[in-house]
Amino acid sequence: MKSIFKPGVFTLCLIPFFIITYKIFLNKLGPEPVKEITHFTGEWTLIFICITLSMSPLKRFTNFTFWIKIRRMLGLFVFFYATLHLLTYVVIDYRLDWSQIIDDVVKKKFIFIGFAAWLLLIPLVLTSSQKMIIALKHNWKRLHKLIYIIAIFGSLHFIWLSKTIYFKPLIYLIIIIFLLILRINFKRIISKTR
Numbered sequence: 327m328k329s330i331f332k333p334g335v336f337t338l339c340l341i342p343f344f345i346i347t348y349k350i351f352l353n354k355l356g357p358e359p360v361k362e363i364t365h366f367t368g369e370w371t372l373i374f375i376c377i378t379l380s381m382s383p384l385k386r387f388t389n390f391t392f393w394i395k396i397r398r399m400l401g402l403f404v405f406f407y408a409t410l411h412l413l414t415y416v417v418i419d420y421r422l423d424w425s426q427i428i429d430d431v432v433k434k435k436f437i438f439i440g441f442a443a444w445l446l447l448i449p450l451v452l453t454s455s456q457k458m459i460i461a462l463k464h465n466w467k468r469l470h471k472l473i474y475i476i477a478i479f480g481s482l483h484f485i486w487l488s489k490t491i492y493f494k495p496l497i498y499l500i501i502i503i504f505l506l507i508l509r510i511n512f513k514r515i516i517s518k519t520r
């Protein structure tokens with residue numbers, strides 16, 4: 327039973343990818359196909375950030391180690407969807423026009439912070455293996471706290487790009503702040519102040 331958990335979660339995580347691939351190949355993206363792919367992959371990146379951040383609180387509340395076992399895979403899916411999102415922008419939208427892309431990164435704050443979030447994901451991916459966890463010891467935990475900054479950057483990116491409707495991006499920011507608060511070890515803080 328246990329052996330089907332991870333492949334099962336892996337398959338579930340690929341569903342958004344299959345949906346967008348299906349829409350691309352069957353021409354079901356609507357009048358603005360590039361925008362649709364950018365929005366779809368961007369939103370799924372944020373959803374996977376929220377799911378990944380929920381794993382530790384779920385472990386704490388349910389006492390099942392299962393959540394921690396799938397956390398690394400979920401984190402890698404954050405990078406997978408963020409990279410699809412970035413590639414849509416760089417390859418499909420801007421057709422590798424680097425001067426225009428650099429101009430956007432420097433001048434548009436929502437692109438700048440989105441790009442910063444994607445860059446910060448790289449060290450997390452490179453150090454996600456068991457080997458790196460052992461090699462980096464307690465520094466691994468410190469480094470992986472970057473996911474909090476990435477989460478905040480990702481939601482700010484969404485807030486700043488939304489010109490009028492703030493409702494959805496604000497909901498994500500509230501969920502992220504709530505998940506971050508849940509991860510604070512209040513017991514440790516109280517015992518330190520005593």
Ligand code: HEM
Pocket residue numbers: 364365366367368369370371372408411412415437440441442443444476480481483484487
């Ligand atoms: C962790 C990194 C990132 C996250 C979580 C993220 C998330 C999002 C979200 C949620 C949206 C809006 C989706 C919607 O409207 O439903 C979006 C849109 C967008 N993102 Fe990102 N993004 C990230 C990185 C990037 C990067 C690296 C770039 C490019 C350098 C980028 C460029 C864009 C663009 C151009 C849009 C569409 C803007 C528009 O509607 O005009 N994003 N992103």
